[in-house]
Amino acid sequence: MSGVKKIHIAEGVSLNFIDDKKYKTVSVSMFLSRKLSRSEVTKNSLLSSVLAQGTQNLPTAKDIDRYLKSLYGAAYSVSVQKKGDVQSIAFEFSSLNEKYSEKGIIKKCFDMMFEFIFNPLTENGGFLKKYVDTEKANLETDIRALINDKREYADFRCVEEMCAGESAAIREIGYIEDLEEINEKNLYEHYKKIITSSPIDIFVVGDVDIDETVAYLKNAFDGVKLDISPVKIEIDKKNAGEIKYVDESLDVTQGKLSIGLRTGISPLDKDYWALVVGNSVFGSGAHSKLFNNVREKLSLAYYAYSRISRYNSIMLIGSGIEFENFKKAKKEIFFQLESVKKGDFTENDLFVAKQFIINRYKSYSDSPALLKDYYFGNILLGYDVSVDEAIKKVEEVTTEDIIYAFCKISTDTVYFLKGRE
Numbered sequence: 001m002s003g004v005k006k007i008h009i010a011e012g013v014s015l016n017f018i019d020d021k022k023y024k025t026v027s028v029s030m031f032l033s034r035k036l037s038r039s040e041v042t043k044n045s046l047l048s049s050v051l052a053q054g055t056q057n058l059p060t061a062k063d064i065d066r067y068l069k070s071l072y073g074a075a076y077s078v079s080v081q082k083k084g085d086v087q088s089i090a091f092e093f094s095s096l097n098e099k100y101s102e103k104g105i106i107k108k109c110f111d112m113m114f115e116f117i118f119n120p121l122t123e124n125g126g127f128l129k130k131y132v133d134t135e136k137a138n139l140e141t142d143i144r145a146l147i148n149d150k151r152e153y154a155d156f157r158c159v160e161e162m163c164a165g166e167s168a169a170i171r172e173i174g175y176i177e178d179l180e181e182i183n184e185k186n187l188y189e190h191y192k193k194i195i196t197s198s199p200i201d202i203f204v205v206g207d208v209d210i211d212e213t214v215a216y217l218k219n220a221f222d223g224v225k226l227d228i229s230p231v232k233i234e235i236d237k238k239n240a241g242e243i244k245y246v247d248e249s250l251d252v253t254q255g256k257l258s259i260g261l262r263t264g265i266s267p268l269d270k271d272y273w274a275l276v277v278g279n280s281v282f283g284s285g286a287h288s289k290l291f292n293n294v295r296e297k298l299s300l301a302y303y304a305y306s307r308i309s310r311y312n313s314i315m316l317i318g319s320g321i322e323f324e325n326f327k328k329a330k331k332e333i334f335f336q337l338e339s340v341k342k343g344d345f346t347e348n349d350l351f352v353a354k355q356f357i358i359n360r361y362k363s364y365s366d367s368p369a370l371l372k373d374y375y376f377g378n379i380l381l382g383y384d385v386s387v388d389e390a391i392k393k394v395e396e397v398t399t400e401d402i403i404y405a406f407c408k409i410s411t412d413t414v415y416f417l418k419g420r421e
Contacts, residue, residue, distance in 0.1 A: 003386045004375050007214055009202070010221040012228025015214060016379070018205040018371055026097045026106055026206035027368035030113060031376060032198040033088045033231045036167045041087060042139075042174030043182060043190045045080045048089050049135040050187065052078035054121040054128070058112070067112065072101045074109055078116065082172035084233035084311030086380050089198075091117055094368070097207045106208055107216055114220055117195070126184035127191075136179050143176050147250075150417065151303075154256035155318050158415035161246045162260035166236065168312045196226050201379055205368035233380045235266040237313045240412035249420045254302065256417040257329060259317040264408040266313055267381055271408070273393040274401035279308050280353035281402065282340045283317060287352045289336040289345070294319065300329040310377060315409060323418050330414065341406045343399050350399060357394050361387050 007015040034044060058064045068074050074095035081088050093109045095101070121128055147153050156171075163169040204213060240262040265271045283290035283306025290304040302320040309316070317337075321329045339345070364370040364387050371387075378384060385393070 003388075005210075007210075009214070009217045010224070010226065012226050012230075013200045013202070013217075013221055014379075015202045015204065015217055016375060017208075017210055017213075018203070018368075018375070019207070019210070020205060020365070021207040023206045023368065024096060024100055025094050025368075026109075026204065026208055027094045027372070028092065028106075028109065028113070028205075029203045029372050029376075030091045030117070031088045031201045031203075032091075032117075032194070033086050033201070033380065034194060034198055035231055036082060036085045036087045036170055036172075038170055040190065041170055041172065042178035043187060044087055044089060044194075045172065045174035046132075046135055046139055046179070046182060047187060047191055048078045048080040049139065050127055050131055051089075051091075051116055051120055051191075052076075053131045053135065055115045056119045056121055057115055059121050071105060071108055071112075072096045074105075074112075076109075076112065076116075080172060082170075083377055083380055084235060085167035086231055086233050087172060088376075099207070106213070110216060110220070118224075120191070122188060126188040129184045132182075132184040132187060136182065139174060140176050140179055143171075143173055146171075146173070150250075150252055150254075150256055151318060151320065154258045154415060154417045155316055157248065157417070158246075158258035158260045158316065158413055159314070161244060161415060162413035163312075163314075166238075168309070168314065196224070197228060199228050199231050201376060203372045203376065205371055231380070232382050233311055235268075235311070235313055237264050237266060238262055239264065240410040243411050244413045246413060246415045248415070248417050250417060252417060252419050255321045255323045255326060255419070257301075257317075257319045257321055257326065257333075258415045258417075259330075259333065259411065260413040260415070261315040261317070261409050262412050263308065263313045263315050263405075264410075265405060267310055268383055271401070271405040273390075274397050274405035275308060276357060277350070277353055277394055277397040278340055278402035278406050279306055279315065280356050281345050281349055282306050282337065282406075285353075285356045287349070287356060289339065290317070290319075290333065293336055294329060294332050298328075298332060300325050300332055304329075304333070311381070326416060326418075334411075337406075337409070341403060341409075343403045345399070347399075350397075350402075354394055354397065358391050361391050361394075 005017040009015050076093045079090050095109045160169045265275050294304040295301045304319040306317045
């Protein structure tokens with residue numbers, strides 16, 4: 001599997017090239033990263049959708065669509081994402097590589113990307129009011145819709161209660177109460193502030209002439225005045241205090257039990273890979289203890305899983321249960337957690353858990369999106385572990401390593417979403 005070649009483009013701007021000739025497409029992402037801030041999270045979320053609506057040379061959706069069709073059906077998007085305490089605006093495109101299209105097609109796609117980033121559609125010293133108003137309404141609808149997925153809603157509410165005052169509790173999509181004060185003028189002022197002060201990480205995955213690409217990018221950023229400070233994820237390995245119990249009632253017919261735990265381990269720690277494998281044994285996949293005991297054997301849950309956050313020292317356990325099974329399900333979940341801490345699993349359990357993770361890592365080679373996401377996370381974390389190296393680290397984990405890592409885990413918050421009385 002190809003590694004990443006990192007190339008300096010300008011101060012605060014880097015190119016990360018993954019050379020893989022098996023792809024017929026070239027996938028490109030440009031990430032502008034900011035420290036996650038409650039005061040600007042909604043603006044950044046709204047900005048990503050407003051910037052996607054049009055540019056000075058491509059002012060309407062019809063113009064954009066026509067241009068993309070001229071690029072052999074290239075795909076383009078702008079989105080916002082959160083990794084730990086960093087929020088990034090992602091400009092992305094994918095296109096047929098030049099062997100299957102025409103010479104210069106990738107440059108044309110880059111031209112379009114820079115058009116969206118540096119030449120947005122404006123009027124009277126601000127963005128177009130109708131675009132801003134439309135995207136504010138769309139964003140409000142999206143925020144209100146978060147409650148529709150009760151599983152994800154319960155998990156986030158658990159983290160929100162557990163991490164009050166921490167970056168983990170901030171919603172990357174933003175907040176409805178912020179929208180009223182945002183308008184086309186102050187959003188444009190915010191755009192001007194962040195566009196030249198945010199670190200830029202460019203990813204190119206596929207078969208391209210890298211020398212031509214580097215020359216193009218250096219020329220594109222030549223003369224652009226940038227004042228950039230590095231942005232890195234800072235992981236606060238907080239300890240859990242007294243367990244918090246939170247109940248919430250909604251019109252639901254199935255209870256959602258979410259349990260937040262502090263792991264005390266970050267990806268930079270040597271115990272991290274034992275935590276990853278141990279989580280696979282405990283609750284990640286159909287081979288896990290939670291699935292086979294809480295769900296299958298005892299029928300206490302419709303689903304039961306655990307996951308760890310790569311960018312926070314947090315483990316989250318989620319399950320869907322009958323309301324009356326709350327105590328039984330909670331007791332069994334903690335029993336299975338303690339069994340992992342004691343090393344109560346077989347060598348075959350360990351092997352299967354490892355293969356589950358290794359197969360997932362190997363699947364990254366089939367997905368430019370997953371490759372970019374993994375290596376961009378590495379950049380923000382400030383460490384360099386390739387996918388192949390990650391596989392080796394997983395293979396080396398022992399039962400004793402898992403016991404040691406899991407004994408650091410402590411329960412912080414138990415959240416239960418139940419029906420109305």
